Amino acid sequence: MTVTESEWNTLESGQQRPGRSVLRLHPQAPVDIFLSVSHPSRQRMLVLRSDARAADHIVRSVGRLPRAAGLEMNLTAVSRVEYELQVILTAEDLREVFNPLVTDVAEKVREASGAAEALTAAVDRFGRWQDLLRTVARDGLGPEARRGLYGELHLLGRHLLSSISQSDAVDAWTGPTGANQDFQLPEVAIETKTSVAKRPRSVHIASERQLDGTGTPTLLLALAVLDERRGGSGESLNRCVDRIRQQLTSASARARFDGRLVQVGYLPGQRDLYDEPRYTLRDLHFWHVREGFPRIVEKDLPEGVGDCSYNIGISGLGDYRVTADEVVGMIRGEDD
Numbered sequence: 001m002t003v004t005e006s007e008w009n010t011l012e013s014g015q016q017r018p019g020r021s022v023l024r025l026h027p028q029a030p031v032d033i034f035l036s037v038s039h040p041s042r043q044r045m046l047v048l049r050s051d052a053r054a055a056d057h058i059v060r061s062v063g064r065l066p067r068a069a070g071l072e073m074n075l076t077a078v079s080r081v082e083y084e085l086q087v088i089l090t091a092e093d094l095r096e097v098f099n100p101l102v103t104d105v106a107e108k109v110r111e112a113s114g115a116a117e118a119l120t121a122a123v124d125r126f127g128r129w130q131d132l133l134r135t136v137a138r139d140g141l142g143p144e145a146r147r148g149l150y151g152e153l154h155l156l157g158r159h160l161l162s163s164i165s166q167s168d169a170v171d172a173w174t175g176p177t178g179a180n181q182d183f184q185l186p187e188v189a190i191e192t193k194t195s196v197a198k199r200p201r202s203v204h205i206a207s208e209r210q211l212d213g214t215g216t217p218t219l220l221l222a223l224a225v226l227d228e229r230r231g232g233s234g235e236s237l238n239r240c241v242d243r244i245r246q247q248l249t250s251a252s253a254r255a256r257f258d259g260r261l262v263q264v265g266y267l268p269g270q271r272d273l274y275d276e277p278r279y280t281l282r283d284l285h286f287w288h289v290r291e292g293f294p295r296i297v298e299k300d301l302p303e304g305v306g307d308c309s310y311n312i313g314i315s316g317l318g319d320y321r322v323t324a325d326e327v328v329g330m331i332r333g334e335d336d
Helices: 005-012 052-064 092-111 115-136 143-160 166-172 237-247 251-264 268-274 324-332
Strands: 019-025 032-039 043-051 071-079 082-089 189-195 202-205 219-229 278-288 310-313
Touching: 005 019, 005 032, 032 092, 043 052, 043 092, 043 115, 052 071, 052 082, 052 115, 071 092, 071 115, 082 092, 082 115, 092 115, 092 251, 092 268, 143 166, 143 189, 143 219, 143 237, 143 278, 143 324, 166 251, 189 202, 219 324, 237 251, 237 268, 278 324
Parallel strands: 189 219
Antiparallel strands: 019 032, 032 043, 043 082, 071 082, 202 310, 219 278
């Protein structure tokens, strides 16, 4: 479920007396999950309720969490046998950030195998959001992150949205969630890279998991080669975002897209940072990552070795090239 202003508006209206109004999410989750609004202050929060035994191991974890202005996480004893883990919005200007944060944390809690694991997942995910907000709070996304986001959005707008449903296309964009590849579909996963070099000679791979095709029938590597400049006829990051929003006629798909943007660090209050530079796509390469493709994957690493990053020379990838039309067919799940 994607949390939107509609859910909060329902909770904020209709109650005159002090107290809290709640809306339950994911009834099958291992802990009780609620959206909650306190009255009369109308403070918004995500509430996770569990027995005290499940919460015991995270008491110290919550206390060690660094705080980001506008968001807090508290652990409160409701009774001798029950605790509440609360994610609280304390700054109104972060409302548009809070919705995707709540959606993301609740989803991770829902996927957990038990109550203790659910609370641990909530703390870990909240910490990830805190790190993100501290990183982009002042200067926004850095140059590499901006280019990377533009490359992913180009693929989303030009290839996925023209090939499959809006909902499926947005859901397939998994890069902002920390997945191993930027796009994951039933029949294909795509890892996207960008470069502003005149003649890029290599592609940088950030980990041994990025080009690991475990669990996907087909894995592709894409490289978007960009011209980047201030001014000119190129497309800014803001314009690219707005173009995709216009393509998304589904309100639910648009809400999930906006949530993904926040997860990657493109915050609503920082749009003025992204009118420049402007990008023009010079070339777009696709390669099929299959047997023989030069890569490092987890199963080939010696015990004790991990977190590998490496470069792949483009000159040796000629035998693995695939065309844009072939990629579209894979996205659609068409047989060869």
